[in-house]
Structure formats: C-alpha cells, structure tokens
Amino acid sequence: MQMLDSKEWKQGYTGRMNTQGETGMDTQELEQHLRELLAAKRLPSFIKSARYELGTDHIGEPAVRIYLEIEPEVATLLEKDKTQRDEYSEFCQNLTSKILRLESGYFPFIRMAEAA
C-alpha cells in the first residue's frame, strides 16, 4: 500500500460542478472527509492506492468518482476468489454509506482500476 501525496489527490479534480446548487457542504470539507476515508491505512490490503474526482453523473447531478487501484495480478486473483470479491464489495458498500451519511449532495461511484 502507498499513501497518496496531495498532488496526486488533486489529479483529475474538476472543481465544484453542482447543477442544482444543492450540495450540503463545501467541497473542501468533503475533500477532507474523502482524504480521511481513503487513507492508505483504511484500505483493504489488496488495494494499492485510491484517488477521487469531483464532478457530475450522467444526469448532471453532483458525483464523486472513486478509483481503487490494484495490481493486475491481484485483479486476476480477485476474478477467481469470490470471498475476496465479497470483501471488496463490502468495503465499497461501507465507503458508499459513509460518504452518503455526510449528506454532501455528491453521490459516490466506486470503481476498481488497474494500477499503472
């Protein structure tokens, strides 16, 4: 696992793009929470790192996209191991719930990405 530095965290950040002006907290506060939730020590061992982008979903509502990066060989193992996939899904589910409880107005979309 590796900790992301602040430069990487900002990579792909699109700024506030709220079509309705309905977000419940400013993006700085949300980003602070995201940094805490995605800290390396909180990630399951098979996830190498995490990053996020703030933007909108396909209907223009505020969205935060979270990419959980894993090594290709780990991805291959996950394909074969449903127990580990369930652990991954549970982590995603908990993360989604924690972000939704913030009532920021940003809906979380969590995806796996292969680490470069």
Place this chain on the structure above:
Amino acid sequence: MSAKMLPEHLLEQARHLARRERTRPRQASLRRALSTAYYALFHFLIREAVRQIGHNLSEENFNRAYRWFDHGAMYRVARGFSQETVRIPNSKEVLIQDNPRGIQFIAQHFADLQELRHLADYDPGAIFVRADVLAMTDRVATTFLLWPAVKSSPEANAFLLSLLLWEKWGKRS
C-alpha cells in the same frame, strides 16, 4: 411466452459475458456484461414493482404497466433511497426517516449500475477491470436474494411506488 424470468436470465448472460474470454478479457465483453447486469436489475425492479402494486393484473395489463417505467426517473428515486433519510424531491420534508439497509443497498446498486451502463455504452475512453465487473454481477445476485426479505416492509412499498410517482410525493392539492 412472457419474460417472467428475464432478470435472472439477463444476470446469467452478464456473468457469461464477463467470463467469455479465458484470459485477457475484451473490453467489449466487459462493457456488454455491465450493460446486461444493469438491465437485469432494471427489469427485476420493474417486475417486482408491478407484481407488488398490481398483483392481480391480467398478463396483458401487467405488460402494459411494465412499460410505464423510465430509466431517468428510476435513477433519481435510487439516489433518493440510497440515503438513510429519504427526502421528498425538491423539498426538505422527510419521506422515510430510517430507510432499511437492504433498501439502501438495492437503491445504491441500481444508481451505481445505471451510471456504469452509461460509461460502458457511451464512453469510449472508459477501461473496465473484469474483477470489478464480476463484483457488480455478484451484487445484482445479492439484490435478487435480498429482495424477498425486505419487500414486505412499508419502505419497500414506498420505494416501488416512487419508481413510478417520485415527483408526486410533494404534491399538496
């Protein structure tokens, strides 16, 4: 013949597509798998909604009611019901105070999959990982298993009704 088992068959097809290539999966297969997994859940929710709200409809009318549902409206409902506290659209009023975790899970997964389907079908730059696609199909299967345990709750009824009438909750006269 009606398509009463359509959701289950679509899920089976999504899993087949996700595992179509033995080694390096084609992005086309993973994209179609995600899109198919979304449609499995889309048809599942519609089937259950029509069964529960219009349980004694004739097959002809069941099929008519089936066509009332709209992707965009269902997505907005799913975003709303993903929360512990469900609010009436365009209002601060609370519709459901303690939305059960099962309903939240189903709603979150529907919203998640519809967003993914858009990426899979329309974004040529998106790259998908097979393990993630398989996890998504696992979650559709979990939704199918979870539904019988939550469907009798008042919150499940509110969720299903909302799939058709979401904007009406705020109507006062």
